[in-house]
Amino acid sequence: MDCSLSEYFKKRGSIKTIGVIGMGYVGIPAAALFARSFDKVYGFQRDSSSSGYKIDLLNSGKNPLKGEEPGLDDLIRETTDKSKFECTADFSKISLCDAVTIDIQTPFLNPGDLIPDFSALEEGIRQAGRYLTKGSLIVLESTITPGTTAIWAKKILEEESGFIAGEDFGLAHAPERVMVGRLLRNIQEHDRIVGGIDDASTKRAMELYGPVLTSGNLIPMTATAAEVTKTAENTVRDLQIAAANQLALYCEAMGINFYDVRRGIDSLKGDGITRAILLPGAGVGGHCLTKDTYHLERGVKIADEQSVDFPEGVESLYVTARHINDFMPRHMFHLLKKGLNRSVKDMKGAKVALLGWSFLANTDDARNTPAEPFYQLCKDAGAEIRVHDPWVTGWPGIDIRQDLESVLSGVDAVVVFTAHRMYYQLDSEKIRKLSGSNSCVIVDGRNIIDPDTYIRNGFVYLGIGRGDKNSHPL
Ligand SMILES: NC(=O)C1=CN([C@@H]2O[C@H](COP(=O)(O)OP(=O)(O)OC[C@H]3O[C@@H](n4cnc5c(N)ncnc54)[C@H](O)[C@@H]3O)[C@@H](O)[C@H]2O)C=CC1
Numbered sequence: 001m002d003c004s005l006s007e008y009f010k011k012r013g014s015i016k017t018i019g020v021i022g023m024g025y026v027g028i029p030a031a032a033l034f035a036r037s038f039d040k041v042y043g044f045q046r047d048s049s050s051s052g053y054k055i056d057l058l059n060s061g062k063n064p065l066k067g068e069e070p071g072l073d074d075l076i077r078e079t080t081d082k083s084k085f086e087c088t089a090d091f092s093k094i095s096l097c098d099a100v101t102i103d104i105q106t107p108f109l110n111p112g113d114l115i116p117d118f119s120a121l122e123e124g125i126r127q128a129g130r131y132l133t134k135g136s137l138i139v140l141e142s143t144i145t146p147g148t149t150a151i152w153a154k155k156i157l158e159e160e161s162g163f164i165a166g167e168d169f170g171l172a173h174a175p176e177r178v179m180v181g182r183l184l185r186n187i188q189e190h191d192r193i194v195g196g197i198d199d200a201s202t203k204r205a206m207e208l209y210g211p212v213l214t215s216g217n218l219i220p221m222t223a224t225a226a227e228v229t230k231t232a233e234n235t236v237r238d239l240q241i242a243a244a245n246q247l248a249l250y251c252e253a254m255g256i257n258f259y260d261v262r263r264g265i266d267s268l269k270g271d272g273i274t275r276a277i278l279l280p281g282a283g284v285g286g287h288c289l290t291k292d293t294y295h296l297e298r299g300v301k302i303a304d305e306q307s308v309d310f311p312e313g314v315e316s317l318y319v320t321a322r323h324i325n326d327f328m329p330r331h332m333f334h335l336l337k338k339g340l341n342r343s344v345k346d347m348k349g350a351k352v353a354l355l356g357w358s359f360l361a362n363t364d365d366a367r368n369t370p371a372e373p374f375y376q377l378c379k380d381a382g383a384e385i386r387v388h389d390p391w392v393t394g395w396p397g398i399d400i401r402q403d404l405e406s407v408l409s410g411v412d413a414v415v416v417f418t419a420h421r422m423y424y425q426l427d428s429e430k431i432r433k434l435s436g437s438n439s440c441v442i443v444d445g446r447n448i449i450d451p452d453t454y455i456r457n458g459f460v461y462l463g464i465g466r467g468d469k470n471s472h473p474l
């Protein structure tokens, strides 16, 4: 009689060798941290044209991720030097692993139809299924539609392996909660949601994640609850940002300073009073908040439980929040137009400096950057737009420069899209001289400059949420 899954795990003993599929922003730090706590980690990366280069780079001890990631360069060098972390495209080595985690991208090509592009994820899961062994554990870390682990992934793994999940191998979902710029710290310090398809899988997954946590705690639940937790926490964050963006648009319309209102609202303290007025901005980008709402919405739609009881004909609050956040680059375009009108210049032919292409400060991650729709609006309106970013060195079809002075020389307008550290040092006098204009427009999408300094220096200032300054006297 075949033993139970728990007995398989017991026979195999403690987890020693781990596989991580997908060497990206999540997989690389995850693999490096596992390598510090366990005997051996294989980083599985398909040898694709866009990412295959990472295999040799990582094996030479180098970090493919740019941007500031404290501790990651050293950890990669240390673990590869000790041959504890090895990157490979040979998926057969999955058969050597006691546990395999999957960190592959899960984008939506067109959120409108709620169909995610799971093609890459499916390929990775099939590879895992092909080579997994009895008594191993498979953990999906990618952010996925609720219901994916226990239904879709389970089916594929069983098809490929001929084994049964929950009997021959463990299966769980343990979502990553990292933020670019603090990847290592977040993996170690955030509480870790661990959701197995059964108790034995959950317990085994806790053995996998426990050793890498420093201050974080393990939070066990079911696989589907873990999927809802992850997609919902990003959905709620997106909603909070949309609330701040909508309030900022109202403050602009009413001629008041959003940041006065925010300080006022935050002053109300006391039991049970919680509030988090986040920050309005030029838009919401990244690989997660732009898609996880749609994973949650899809999860509700495909769940075979009873249909959701919701007000007739009312759009989901969460999808409305997505629309508000996706509107912000267009609002930035409206502010720019207003500024150029005030400095008696046409958008057509205007020279515009766009500062910041990445979606987040001090990183090279520009996926779903809100700067792109803004760039397109300006181009379609006939403006000549130049892009600066200190971290993003290339983007298809966009000339991104690292020389700020060349981007600023002779411009009619400067638009701040990303709060990169270096932009806090922008000098209004220097920009005025470089632009050569006595009425240069400056649009602050991240509240990083002081309006009065620029207004005193002859700029036409506009800022998100700054209704008190956006119609200042010239
Ligand atoms: N980037 C972030 O800050 C966070 C991302 N996540 C989630 O983690 C998942 C991964 O995201 P990222 O690491 O940012 O994506 P990424 O695009 O940076 O990395 C994915 C990696 O997997 C590789 N890959 C794709 N298909 C493969 C296959 N079949 N076999 C082997 N390798 C394959 C890609 O070449 C790439 O190197 C996504 O679901 C995302 O939503 C969750 C939290 C934070």
Ligand SMILES: CC(=O)N[C@@H]1[C@@H](OP(=O)(O)OP(=O)(O)OC[C@H]2O[C@@H](n3ccc(=O)[nH]c3=O)[C@H](O)[C@@H]2O)O[C@H](C(=O)O)[C@@H](O)[C@@H]1O
Pocket (backbone or CB within 6 Å): 143, 176, 177, 178, 179, 180, 233, 234, 237, 241, 278, 279, 280, 281, 282, 283, 284, 285, 286, 287, 288, 289, 359, 360
């Ligand atoms: C619930 C939560 O905090 N989720 C985090 C989020 O991190 P992410 O890398 O997407 O960065 P983020 O700080 O949410 O910023 C996303 C976007 O939103 C914008 N943003 C952010 C905060 C704010 O007050 N206003 C604002 O406009 C940022 O400029 C950026 O363009 O999504 C990550 C993910 O899931 O990838 C997740 O791991 C992180 O913990």
